[in-house]
Amino acid sequence: MVSPLYGSLMQGMLRHISDIENLVVAPISKASARQRAGRAGRIRPGKCYRLYTEEYFINEMATEGIPEIQRSNLVSCVIQLKALGIDNILGFDWPASPSPEAMVRALEVLYSLGVLDDDAKLTSPAGFQVAEIPLDPMISKMILSSSQLGCSEEIITIAAILSIQSIWVFGRGAQKELDEAKLRFAAAEGG
Structure with a gap:
């Protein structure tokens, strides 16, 4: 009871809580995108689908991510x-x-x-x-x-x-x- x-x-x-944690969708960096693609197929066959254009990858994405x-x-x-x-x-x-x-x-x-x-x-x-x-x-x-x-x-x-x-x-x-x-x-x- x-x-x-x-x-x-x-x-x-x-x-009293002035800050609520939540999950926010945010863009990733080029380095993070490459790392994620490298994980696909590491242990067993796999693919990495990117939901952005190559132009966006080249021109818009940051090279490195923001430090933790x-x-x-x-x-x-x-x-x-x-x-x-x-x-x-x-x-x-x-x-x-x-x-x-x-x-x-x-x-x-x-x-x-x-x-x-x-x-x-x-x-x-x-x-x-x-x-x-x-x-x-x-x-x-x-x-x-x-x-x-x-x-x-x-x-x-x-x-x-x-x-x-x-x-x-x-x-x-x-x-x-x-x-x-x-x-x-x-x-x-x-x-």
């Missing part, structure tokens, strides 16, 4: 730097400097979670506790807050599911059993 307080915890956490650090969510990285005592993250010597917008967004998320104070320093004890848990800071804060609301068991289950790609394991010849398990799970949760 789910605690009635669980809903208020999730509502409160979602209200400039595309990533920096919330976890920023809190770890803060925990290491590096307070001036804007002046930090990054291998490839992230955009100022990404840095500000990371600071805003951490501030809204209550793990940074007005001076952008880790709060005590919440900020240091969140930094110690090896999970996304939003999940860590959710786990820590759940004890005050009396729904730790439910939140730990949710955190575990959010920390993996899929709870369903696909084995050879086990599709029927997998479908039956999904139906039993849905029936148990719905009733």
Whole structure:
């Protein structure tokens, strides 16, 4: 049974999130296109279909892709730097400097979670506790807050599911059993 307080915890956490991660379709670079084509047929026969013209490839596509650090969510990285005592993250010597917008967004998320104070320093004890848990800071804060609301068991289950790609394991010849398990799970949760 789910605690009635669980809903208020999730509502409160979602209200404080200023950045929602989503998958955005974006153009790839020439280097990435070549790498993807090289993967086709590496292990078994395969083909790579490109949904753009050769002219677009030659004239429009960037030669190299944007470094990962400039595309990533920096919330976890920023809190770890803060925990290491590096307070001036804007002046930090990054291998490839992230955009100022990404840095500000990371600071805003951490501030809204209550793990940074007005001076952008880790709060005590919440900020240091969140930094110690090896999970996304939003999940860590959710786990820590759940004890005050009396729904730790439910939140730990949710955190575990959010920390993996899929709870369903696909084995050879086990599709029927997998479908039956999904139906039993849905029936148990719905009733």
